[in-house]
Amino acid sequence: MNLTLKIWRQKDSNAKGQMVDYKVTDISEHMSFLEMMDVLNEQLIESGEEPVAFDHDCREGICGMCSMYINGEAHGPDRGITTCQLHMRMFKDGDTITIEPFRAAAFPVIKDLVVDRTAFERIQQAGGYISVNTSGNTQDANAIPISKHAADEAMDAATCIGCGACVATCKNSSAMLFVGAKVSQYALLPQGQVEAADRVQNMVSQMDLEGFGNCTNTGACEVECPKGISLDNIARMNRELMKAALK
Numbered sequence: 045m046n047l048t049l050k051i052w053r054q055k056d057s058n059a060k061g062q063m064v065d066y067k068v069t070d071i072s073e074h075m076s077f078l079e080m081m082d083v084l085n086e087q088l089i090e091s092g093e094e095p096v097a098f099d100h101d102c103r104e105g106i107c108g109m110c111s112m113y114i115n116g117e118a119h120g121p122d123r124g125i126t127t128c129q130l131h132m133r134m135f136k137d138g139d140t141i142t143i144e145p146f147r148a149a150a151f152p153v154i155k156d157l158v159v160d161r162t163a164f165e166r167i168q169q170a171g172g173y174i175s176v177n178t179s180g181n182t183q184d185a186n187a188i189p190i191s192k193h194a195a196d197e198a199m200d201a202a203t204c205i206g207c208g209a210c211v212a213t214c215k216n217s218s219a220m221l222f223v224g225a226k227v228s229q230y231a232l233l234p235q236g237q238v239e240a241a242d243r244v245q246n247m248v249s250q251m252d253l254e255g256f257g258n259c260t261n262t263g264a265c266e267v268e269c270p271k272g273i274s275l276d277n278i279a280r281m282n283r284e285l286m287k288a289a290l291k
Contacts, residue, residue, distance in 0.1 A: 045071050045137035049084065051096055052144045054153050057160075061153065063142075073133040077120060078103060078110065080132055097156040103128040105270060108205030111212070112157055113144040118209035118268045126207060126270045146212035150219070150255045163254040164206050164222060170250035171243035172226045174235050194232045201228035203271040210265035210273070216257030221265040223251050224277035231284050241288035248285055 046069045054061030068084050075083075078100055085095035101109040110127035114120035120130040135141060143157065151159040176182060204225035211219050227244050230236025236243070259278055266275050 045073065045132070045135070045139075047071055047080075047135065047138070048140040050140060050142045051157070052153075053096070053156055054145075056155055057152055071132055073131070075132045076103070076128060077112070077114070077130040077132065078128050097154075097158045099158050100128060105129045106205065108207035111146045111159060111161070111208055113146055113212055115142050118146065118212040119207075119270055123267070124270060124272060126205075126209075129270075146208050148208075148211045148217035148256070150217065151208060151211065159208075161206070161208050163256070164208065164219070166254065167219070167223060167247055167250045168206075168226065171239070171246040172230075174230060175239060176235075188234050190233060198229050198232040201225045201232070201273065201277050204229075204269075204273050205271060207270060209268045209270060211256065213264045213268040214257065214259075215262060215264070216260060218259045218265070219251050219254070219256040220259040220278045220281065221269065221273055221275070223247050224279075224281035225273045227281045227284055228277040231280060240284060241291055244281060244284040245288050248281070 046067070049066045049068060050063050051066060052061055053064045066084055066088075068080065068087070071080050071083065078098075081096065081098060088095045099109045099111050101107040103110075105126045105128060108126070110119075112119070112127045114127070114130070119125060119127045121134050122130050145151075145153050145157045145159045150163045151161055154160050202225075204222060206222060208222070210221040211217050227247060230243060231240055261275070263275060266273065
């Protein structure tokens with residue numbers, strides 16, 4: 045298929061960006077979206093132009109690195125997938141595809157389609173962990189009984205890959221689905237109870253410091269999330285925060 049690509053180009057974080065049009069031809073419907081971008085970059089390099097910078101790593105929907113806003117949707121028109129899992133069969137011959145970086149004040153553009161998502165890392169560092177004794181006296185994982193329901197819900201929350209699609213698709217650039225998932229995966233387990241109050245307060249405070257917006261329950265984040273993280277995790281985070289404030 046032959047396509048027209050409208051791609052955001054920006055030299056660096058201080059430069060003024062703009063949309064630039066490119067043509068690609070003979071694109072197979074079996075290609076992934078990133079493979080199509082590879083074809084474009086090969087063309088640009090052969091013609092002496094600067095290739096389009098974009099994030100990618102595993103290309104298996106696991107790492108959360110790929111982050112493109114495609115035709116007005118985080119990760120593109122498919123559901124339950126990351127950009128690297130999006131295939132060209134979702135498009136038609138002659139289509140015009142608009143490709144932008146994830147847009148949020150807390151995710152500044154580094155170059156072209158690459159954004160700085162280290163705000164997520166700082167939120168994790170604020171409390172997304174449990175403190176354990178690693179001196180050789182650690183408990184066996186099976187020593188603490190956990191109900192299957194709690195284990196399943198914790199695992200569902202832990203599937204969050206931190207890609208930032210929730211922030212990119214939210215009209216408020218809220219990170220509450222991400223933070224809710226990270227709080228929930230520990231709040232549901234006994235190992236996470238010791239630091240529960242400090243964890244939720246520190247992570248929410250860091251989220252606010254990073255400049256993310258508030259949640260207004262639109263639900264777009266859950267729809268666009270490649271792992272289907274539920275809005276229930278936001279409600280759980282709010283309950284945990286209220287409990288911590290009352291202690």
